[in-house]
Amino acid sequence: MDMTKAWRISSFLIAATSVGMLFGCANYEVNTKRGNIPGHYIRYEMQEADRAVEAARQAGKDKACPAEFKAAEAAKNHAYDVFRACHTEEGAALAKQATALANALCPPQTTMDITPQPLAVPAAEPTPERMKYCVSLDIEFDINRADIRPQYHDEVAKVGEFMKRNPTTTATIEGYADEVGSADYNMQLSQRRAESVVKSLTNDFGIDPSRLSAKGYGKAKPIADNTTDAGRQKNRRIEAIIDCALDVKDLAQPAERLCMTLKMEFATDSAEIKPSYYGEIDGVGEYMKKYPTTTAVIEGHTDNVGAQDYNMQLSRQRAESVVNYLADKHGIERSRLSAKGYGSTRAIAYNTTPEGRQKNRRINAIIDCVIKK
Numbered sequence: 126m127d128m129t130k131a132w133r134i135s136s137f138l139i140a141a142t143s144v145g146m147l148f149g150c151a152n153y154e155v156n157t158k159r160g161n162i163p164g165h166y167i168r169y170e171m172q173e174a175d176r177a178v179e180a181a182r183q184a185g186k187d188k189a190c191p192a193e194f195k196a197a198e199a200a201k202n203h204a205y206d207v208f209r210a211c212h213t214e215e216g217a218a219l220a221k222q223a224t225a226l227a228n229a230l231c232p233p234q235t236t237m238d239i240t241p242q243p244l245a246v247p248a249a250e251p252t253p254e255r256m257k258y259c260v261s262l263d264i265e266f267d268i269n270r271a272d273i274r275p276q277y278h279d280e281v282a283k284v285g286e287f288m289k290r291n292p293t294t295t296a297t298i299e300g301y302a303d304e305v306g307s308a309d310y311n312m313q314l315s316q317r318r319a320e321s322v323v324k325s326l327t328n329d330f331g332i333d334p335s336r337l338s339a340k341g342y343g344k345a346k347p348i349a350d351n352t353t354d355a356g357r358q359k360n361r362r363i364e365a366i367i368d369c370a371l372d373v374k375d376l377a378q379p380a381e382r383l384c385m386t387l388k389m390e391f392a393t394d395s396a397e398i399k400p401s402y403y404g405e406i407d408g409v410g411e412y413m414k415k416y417p418t419t420t421a422v423i424e425g426h427t428d429n430v431g432a433q434d435y436n437m438q439l440s441r442q443r444a445e446s447v448v449n450y451l452a453d454k455h456g457i458e459r460s461r462l463s464a465k466g467y468g469s470t471r472a473i474a475y476n477t478t479p480e481g482r483q484k485n486r487r488i489n490a491i492i493d494c495v496i497k498k
Contacts, residue, residue: 152217155259162209163258170217170224171208177227186230190270197226224338260287261299262365265324268472271300271317273325275422275491281322284367285330291452294368295336298322301364302342303357305475316341322363335436359406383497385412387423387490389447390483396425396442406447409492410455419493421460423447426489428482429469430464441466443488 142206153166162171178201181187187194208216262284264277273281290296300319302311319339326332349356387409389402398406413419425444427436444464451457469476474484 145345152310154263157261158263162205165344167218168208168213168217169256170220171205174220174223174227175205177201177224181227181230184268186187192230193226193230197223197230200226203448234303245428258371259369260284260367262322262363262367264363266318266363268305268361268475269314270471271314271321273321276489279494281325282330285326285332286368287370288326288336291370293370294370296326297338297340297366298369299364299366300339300341301346301360301362302344303360304347305357308343312341312343314341315343318361318363322365354484356475364433366487382493383416385492386407387447387488387492389488391443391486391488393486394431394439396439396446398446406450407455409490410457412492413451413457413461414455416493416495418441419495420463421451421493422463422465422491424489425464425466426471426485426487427469428485429472429476430482437466437468440468447490 140425149353152169154169154172156162156164157172157175163370166229178198181194181197190471193299201220202218202225204216206216207219210216260283262280264280267274286335288296298319300315300317300322302315304311316339319341323337323339326337327334344351347356347360348362349359351357351360362457385408387405389405390399392399393398410419413421423444425438425440425442429436433440439462444466448459448462448464451462452459469485472481472485473487474481476482476485
């Protein structure tokens, strides 16, 4: 039996250091996560660059002037790379440059036009007292499961706190499935996924059920290719239609947070950590030493090859190997660490192919974020 590592935390990876960090919220807007940067808010310059490039694409400028379009898109991607590396201001500045490039693509040719043009009336500036604030919810699910992954609890909490603060808002929670399985089963599964979010908002945050509705769409409306494991994972999701709020009084900007993630893989039928992953675990150890109030839950997983009891034991051993490394090498108190094994019960890919089984042989790590001061 094989195993893989995968992580699903509300944080993201910094490619060079394997450290996921969230960002500050000056000049912010709600994060749609187009750039794979988790968190509640993001600098508006980043997503403005996304919108400018996408608008250019929709206008056909990727075909009308392909070289210039590629340059604008590359500038936007570079801005995100710099932003992920925690160079917030530099990334935002580069994003503004990318926006300018995208907006300037394919300038129209000068033509003789004697038709009088209507006088442009400048749009009215938004009234500060009527600022609009919105919140989004993006959750993915394991195969054939409707329970919310632990790493998404902060996402649900974000919606719960928003709706408590704005008691006139309502939300429609939409559940979806991939295309594997019968249409009836997927419809029922997607409905259960939506209802699990509604239940959490009701039970954990006291949101009145009359303000919430759950709707399952089965395999309809896919957002990714259902022929790949990665695409099917994206389609096993929740989307939410949540009212925006006007005139939010004393809206506090979210504090800048730091988060850590862990990404690992194991050899088949083994709980031994590969030396290539020592650096990633060392990063977690240094983070937990620097922030002594943080805790971590290490979750081990397997594919479906082998007996259920054996897989459960093996997944536990994989989690414990990481806990032992952090405790023995970095001196992290074991009271701050816990190991859980889930066997093959929480698959993120289908076990029908070697590639799918590899993805399921994994470690998830749920590590506390901290407020950056």
